[in-house]
Amino acid sequence: MTNLRLTKQLADLPEPLDEFADPVQEAVNAVPQPVRDVLDGVWLGNPLHPALTDVPIGAWSAAFALDLAGSTAADDALAVGILGAVPTALTGLNDWSHLKDDSRRIGTVHALLNTMSLALNVASLVARKDGHRSLGRVLSGVAYAGTLFSAHLGGHLSFGLGVRVNRTAFESPRDRYAPVCDESDLNGGKLVGVELESESVVVSRSEESGEVCAIAATCSHLGGPLHQGERDGDVVTCPWHGSRFDLCTGEVRGGPAVYPQPRYEARVRAGKVEIRAAKDSKD
Numbered sequence: 001m002t003n004l005r006l007t008k009q010l011a012d013l014p015e016p017l018d019e020f021a022d023p024v025q026e027a028v029n030a031v032p033q034p035v036r037d038v039l040d041g042v043w044l045g046n047p048l049h050p051a052l053t054d055v056p057i058g059a060w061s062a063a064f065a066l067d068l069a070g071s072t073a074a075d076d077a078l079a080v081g082i083l084g085a086v087p088t089a090l091t092g093l094n095d096w097s098h099l100k101d102d103s104r105r106i107g108t109v110h111a112l113l114n115t116m117s118l119a120l121n122v123a124s125l126v127a128r129k130d131g132h133r134s135l136g137r138v139l140s141g142v143a144y145a146g147t148l149f150s151a152h153l154g155g156h157l158s159f160g161l162g163v164r165v166n167r168t169a170f171e172s173p174r175d176r177y178a179p180v181c182d183e184s185d186l187n188g189g190k191l192v193g194v195e196l197e198s199e200s201v202v203v204s205r206s207e208e209s210g211e212v213c214a215i216a217a218t219c220s221h222l223g224g225p226l227h228q229g230e231r232d233g234d235v236v237t238c239p240w241h242g243s244r245f246d247l248c249t250g251e252v253r254g255g256p257a258v259y260p261q262p263r264y265e266a267r268v269r270a271g272k273v274e275i276r277a278a279k280d281s282k283d
């Protein structure tokens with residue numbers, strides 16, 4: 001069975017999974033935003049969950065190898081993986097709370113498999129401490145197989161479905177100014193959505209400095225339309241999951257987005273707003 005067929009079948013899993021997912025997502029979305037920003041990795045400037053997954057996967061890989069070598073150090077590696085799995089699961093749950101449709105279902109299977117693997121590894125550690133080393137090895141071996149398949153699903157979520165990939169990563173800079181709207185369109189603090197060579201841009205006038213500002217309109221989190229967002233001073237809130245960005249610099253003011261919006265240079269000529277990609281936009 002090809003990977004594509006398998007993941008399609010997982011995405012077609014039955015509705016009870018959705019019924020289970022709705023209230024869980026609702027509960028996670030009620031967690032205070034500052035806590036969620038920490039879990040998202042806003043402070044790090046990169047998604048936190050993928051980085052943390054290295055700890056349990058690495059530790060459990062070491063445990064598997066040490067078990068094969070007959071070393072009791074496998075127990076310590078198993079324990080490190082269990083400890084590392086807790087923050088990893090919390091950040092994963094936070095990431096998953098924004099998903100829907102296929103990616104949500106595959107994410108649900110990913111989470112259930114990880115939970116099962118964690119429970120088996122805990123049971124394995126208990127069995128080892130009680131002197132049942134063979135049983136412990138079997139339990140952690142099964143858990144390791146589940147972890148590997150789940151890691152594969154996590155990779156598919158990122159690379160196949162684009163979860164937590166910077167949605168502005170492929171915008172190409174344009175170095176010459178092009179007219180995009182009338183200056184008068186910005187009156188009244190309006191956010192104006194325009195297209196520049198098939199890239200969506202949101203143009204506005206700063207309430208603080210009065211300058212004309214422009215940033216990419218496709219939210220770096222999951223692609224929400226920022227020109228339809230709500231404005232508060234010089235900050236726009238994404239209408240999809242509430243990330244907040246500075247309308248002039250593109251900097252992240254609040255998660256779940258962790259990547260800033262590309263910025264454009266803007267000027268006014270003969271009543272027309274002209275923009276071009278800022279040279280430092282992708283630094």
Ligand code: FES
Nearest residue numbers: 219222224238241
């Ligand atoms: S798409 Fe998720 S916050 Fe914008």
